Amino acid sequence: MRKTWNFHGGVHPLENKTQSNQLPIVVMPAPKQLVLPLSQHMGKAGKAVVKPGDYVFKGQLIASAQGFVSANIHAPSSGYVSALEERTLPHQSALSGPCIVIDTDGKDQWGDLNPTIDPKLLSKSDLLYLIQAAGITGMGGAGFPGAVKLQPKSSIHTLIINAAECEPYITADDRLMREYADQIISGIQLVQQLLDQPQCLIGIEDNKPEAIAALNHALNQHMNIEVCVIETKYPSGGEKQLIEILTGQQVPNEGIPADIGIVCQNVGTVKAVFDAIVLGQPLITRITTVTGKAAVNAGNYEVLIGTKVADVLAFAKVDLIKTSRLVMGGPMMGFTIQDTQTPIIKSSNCILAAADLELATVADHHSCIRCGLCEVACPAELLPQQLFWFAKAEEFEKAQDHNLSDCIECGACAWVCPSQIPLVQYYRYAKGRIKALNNETQLAELSRMRFETREQRLVDEKSAKEEKRKLRATAAAAAQAAKRAANPTSADPIAAALARVNKRKQEQQTATTPKSPEEVYKELKTAAAITRTKLNKTSKALTDAKAQDHEQAAGLQETVIALTTKAAVAQAKLHAYETKLGLDPEKEKILQVSVAKANGTIRQLEKILATAADPKRIEADILNAKATHEAATQALADHQTNLTKKPTSAQES
């Protein structure tokens, strides 16, 4: 017999195991509908790889792991994917999350399976790959993706198999060991193979003699595996507690077992490893205990992952009227579920249908009497009373200083508390707030950095602009200097520039070449157009301003009046010049129109010609039209030459 150690504290609640561990595991047939949450494990949710309407075989991959800490999900039975939607999750929050819904077809048809004939030949990476592919997660509690723990950074000397099942009521692992001892041992050997053959200790409480016998029977002398029977005490199945019991070593604060060369796995998980590698079956079923006074057929059931709690309850003949509280998990660490449509997931080891008075209700609690019983009971050697005060007063920093993070939420303190204070709930609250606050601080730090980089960027941009401007200025100055150097006569650039300007002015004044009449005409036309547009714009602005009752309206009004006269003057000037030139824009327009018309007629006739019955006649028409066109063009040209001639003569006269 191996030496075992003891851990601090612990309690002895009523075991209540015999209700459910007497009968063999019953396989529950596939229900009509399966609901598979994409997140059944710690870490990132999987990503659905099927869509509504797809047919899936039993064991087919339906959601793939996203990243290292994540897990694949497979179809537990064959059927059609009916929806990808939000459904209530089996989570303390009772919130909903994305789920794949499968309507089973009752055929329970397996897809392709790839069993391994001789697993001994598999390399480590093959083993890891198979475990990962099968979507194995921890089947004891938190549901941590299995492959993560199986690739530790340090070397492992001890593999601990958690078969303690210390929580009252639950007997899933007990029955599993009695009925699948050989498979469990093979699974352990596979894990040992993966971890370079560490010694293996199976920790099991002494209240499971049949399971102990079954395991011992499955073992043979040459195996590096030992069944260690330990005293029944809650919570010996806590990971850190079990390690202390079996090795006497303590996992450091905020550390993981691998830090001291230990890996811990649940019996259910190693059985799943066996199924995955030897049988090639992914994790799609689990053993769930259905128990409690309201359950008529209390016992253990092999249910498909995704089966709704309601279906399981019906199958186990749970009296819903008698049920006062439904708990998923055990009475110490489980959580109440309201919605029986929530599914069984990979980590759901028990459904407890408690009748009235069976479980302590959320009772009114009294003040803390400072009895200190909680401290005696705490397996993590914390000061629950202090933690309670800090959580209640929201002094989270102090709670952290008192190692709140080491609390495993086992509920031992609350169980012994004579004042029935819901201590664990306070710790959960404090932990949640601390996590949220840490998150916020991280976010704040991030935004501070981003803010500062942005400020820096703005400053940099500004100074870069300034720099550029300066550079341009100096370059220009240098160019000037060079020019001056090359042309020493113009000593003073300013004087030179002034001289240039003057010269140009004079030139303009002395420019004797009079503008041609066309130019003058054009200028007048433009001036008239500009004033017209200006007037239009301002009057529009004026109406807008008036509509909005703007104070600028008065100013605008004046501008409009001024512009109106200006426009009138410009128009008059233009007109005068036109008459002076003998221009007649109206007539010109008429002539232009007749040219265009003639042109159009020709086109039309040509078109008709292509399909016409009597082309001769149309051809004649076309000739006619062409003549008209020519005449019109001539008239227009005459008018225009007149125009150019006349002003010249006008100028001369």
Next chain:
Amino acid sequence: MQTFYFAIVILALLAIVFGAILGFASIRFKVVGDPIVDQIDKLLPQTQCGQCGHPGCKPYAQAIANGEAINHCPPGGEATIKALADLLDLEAIPLDAEHGSEAIRTIAYIREDECIGCTKCIQACPVDAILGAAKQMHTVIIDECTGCDLCLDPCPVDCIDMIPIEVTPVNWHWQQPEQLIATSSSPYSHGAPDHA
């Protein structure tokens, strides 16, 4: 008498030596920057919203260091005021309503099909949390948005909404148990002392 002088000399020597060490240390290990401003800045929520009347949290931290009241930051609310009061040894005062009231945290969401790609929101965002380019649809990096709502006003087509952060099973957490009257007794309390 000799011992007396001896003692004085020894003490004087010690004083000189330690003085030198301290002097050296104060120069050698001089803390650069203004630690108090940084400390205050650390406590501010870094929403960078400007509700305090300063163009960002750091400037407000500077102002607090110069004596401005500590109750001008609505996003931080009571918690920040308390933390600041602790740090500066002041009394925690209620939030100054003139600067706004404490609201739940939100993040900006751009209705992408309505965005015309004017880049105005990018220029307004104090933490560069908006991604986009001229004439392209813009979007907010939710993990980096502080919910300051400074991008709302500049948007010419009003396509930005502030939406509260969704509660998911990941960020959900337990609430504090309801505070029951300590003296009320439960019918199931097994042997609990009734000290009503």
